[in-house]
Amino acid sequence: MAAATTYSELIERVLAGDIRALARAASIVESQSKPARDLIAALFARTGHAMIVGITGPPGAGKSTLVDQLARVIRGQGRTVGIIAVDPSSPFTHGAILGDRIRMQDHHADPGVFIRSMATRGRLGGIAQATLEMSLLLDAAGRDVVMIETVGVGQDEVEVASLADVTAVVLVPGLGDDVQAIKAGIMEVADVFAINKADLPGAERLEQEIRAMQSLGAESERANSAPVRRVVATEGRGVEELLAVIEAVFAKRKRKGERAGTWAVRLRELLREDLMTGLPEHDVQAHAQRVAMKLEDPYTAVDSLRKAICG
Ligand SMILES: Nc1nc2c(ncn2[C@@H]2O[C@H](COP(=O)(O)OP(=O)(O)OP(=O)(O)O)[C@@H](O)[C@H]2O)c(=O)[nH]1
Ligand SMILES: [Mg+2]
Incomplete structure (x- = not known):
């Protein structure tokens, strides 16, 4: 065949x-x-039609609940959805995976919602690449909005979120004394901040902290101008408005011709994964030995490894 x-x-x-x-x-x-x-x-x-949205944030912030609610709103508008849930490799979110599946069954009978989860555990490189490819597939298949849920705990997960057209960072009150407590990497990829669990005390304070951080210019240019919205995902409160804000950021970016910028990030990521996957582990070990024994300097070792990959 x-x-x-x-x-x-x-x-x-x-x-x-x-x-x-x-x-x-x-x-x-x-x-x-x-x-x-x-x-x-x-x-x-055949790609380029969908809006690809990254939803990231700390474990348990309510990302899945929010994705579910966003899907509901989008479906209500007669548009189709693709959801990619990147199953976290982090051991402390282990129990939540089943929860996600159960919740998502609400959409089970609806062909307008296509859900796929992808495991990071045990994968030989390539989670960012696989997620990007899955988004492109869903885009080509005509999905209007593709959402990628990742837990913003490891560098890999944060990178996955930054491959989207628009990235929403979900934060919740009571995470710690201030937003600085949250891993810096996750803040800088934000195009939109969603303060979820706004029904709990501390939402106002968290919003003030984010705005203070933005006015200090403490983060990336993107994050400093990112709109901040409060939502209560469990009740669907503020979800429609959050979606509108996400779409406004996307529209603005398209108008400004910034899609090439998104592709620059994606191409770097594809190249990096390509190089990492192509790296012969045996050679890495051999050079590491030599460097450790001072038989070779690290730059010579890296040069040789690059030649091993690129020929
Ligand atoms: N009070 C309150 N609880 C919420 C809200 N949104 C979600 N939750 C609860 O928070 C818990 C975690 O929600 P999830 O949607 O699974 O969170 P998640 O960010 O997807 O979790 P991981 O994927 O494990 O990182 C659940 O018990 C939700 O019911 C909210 O707006 N208010
Ligand atoms: Mg989840």
């Missing part, structure tokens, strides 16, 4: 909105093999 023929048929069905074909294509993308690349390369011309 010729692979090209199989794919062209699969691609046609994906583009026509066939859910089963989409599910099959998603499994191919998850496998992170050469076929995945071929598939995305072939579909790429």
